[in-house]
Amino acid sequence: MSPFPDCIETATGPAPTWSVIFLHGLGADGNDFAPVVPQLVRPGWPAIRFVFPHAPVRPITINGGMRMRGWYDIAALDIASREDEAGVRASIALVDALIAREGERGVPASRIVLAGFSQGGAIALATGLRRTQPLAGIVALSTYLPIAQTSIAESTPAARTTPVFMAHGSFDPIVPVMLGQRSRDALAALGMAVEWHAYPMAHQVCPPEIAALTDWLGARIGSV
Numbered sequence: 776m777s778p779f780p781d782c783i784e785t786a787t788g789p790a791p792t793w794s795v796i797f798l799h800g801l802g803a804d805g806n807d808f809a810p811v812v813p814q815l816v817r818p819g820w821p822a823i824r825f826v827f828p829h830a831p832v833r834p835i836t837i838n839g840g841m842r843m844r845g846w847y848d849i850a851a852l853d854i855a856s857r858e859d860e861a862g863v864r865a866s867i868a869l870v871d872a873l874i875a876r877e878g879e880r881g882v883p884a885s886r887i888v889l890a891g892f893s894q895g896g897a898i899a900l901a902t903g904l905r906r907t908q909p910l911a912g913i914v915a916l917s918t919y920l921p922i923a924q925t926s927i928a929e930s931t932p933a934a935r936t937t938p939v940f941m942a943h944g945s946f947d948p949i950v951p952v953m954l955g956q957r958s959r960d961a962l963a964a965l966g967m968a969v970e971w972h973a974y975p976m977a978h979q980v981c982p983p984e985i986a987a988l989t990d991w992l993g994a995r996i997g998s999v
Contacts, residue, residue, distance in 0.1 A: 779876060780828040780869055783809055788822030793911070793996050794877045795888045796826045796870065798895025800917075802843045805829045808892065814985050820997045824882065828873060830866070830894075846894045847921070855919065855954060863901055863921050870902045874910075883908075888992065890914035893950060893978065897921040900939075900958065904930040909937045911995055914988065916942050917950055917978055920958035930965060939969045940991045942984045944976035 783805040795815075799807040805827030812825050830844040837849045847862030870889065877887055888911050891899035896918030903913040904926050918941075920926055939962055943955040952973060962969050970991055974981050 779872055780831065781805075782829065782873070783827040784824060785809065785812060785827075786822060786824045787812070787816050787820070790881075791822040791824035792882065793821055793823045793886045793888075794826060794882045795823055795890055795992075796828070796873055796877070797914075798828065798846065798870070798889075798891035798898055799830065799844070800891075800893030800895055801835065801845045801849065804844050811980075811985060814982075815989050815992065817989065817993060817997060820993070823996065824877070824880075826873060826877070828869070831869075833862070846898045849894075854950065855921075855923070858922050860922050860925070863898065866898045867902045867905065870898060874902075874906075884910050886911055888912045888914060888995070890916070891918065892916045892980065893918050900962075901926050903937055903939075904934050906934045906937070907931055909933045911937075912991070913937055913939045914991075915939060915955075915958075916980060916984070917944060917947055917955070918958075919950055919954040920961060923958065923961060927961060927965065935965045935967050937967065938991075938995070939967055940972075940988060941969055942972040942974065942980075942987065944978060945973050946976065947978045949978040 797808050809827050830846045834840040846866040848859040850857040889899045896915035900915050900920045943952045959971050
């Protein structure tokens, strides 16, 4: 069995020197954010490989045990309670394997951005905090830090140097904005540089959010 999830990949040019690994939300798959690539990239940036992995198919308790793609199980509407720590850790291992594979392809962790929406953003945060080799950045959209106390306790000094972009909908009925704000504050308390944006939307992304993310990426990728 492969240690890597199936992925969709696209590159903005030959011999990419940067990578963005983008994790989808519950019930979606790697196709969800692939169409956003043209909006995220600006002329003059170095070549970037975008990797969109598909989460494993698993039963999701809150959906009556229905099997769907998910990075971990959700047991209740209060998503921060009765958390699936084993599922979170298994997905961290999958993402770490993807990061290592990018290294084997010539892109070091210092030129990898780990991004995600909803559940995918939760895994991006949980993975990024535990890195001994810090990433270029973490992007966490409409999400929160899972197994928060444990994740904070297991964060490394190197990982705390990683810049973070967080954005959330003020009217999000799935992941309440308060959860995102609480996670933002916890990361800031670790000394992490967190750029926070809130938008008058539900559990989704919007064009101003993508524009702000492109600016944030440009401060890292575009300036090298």
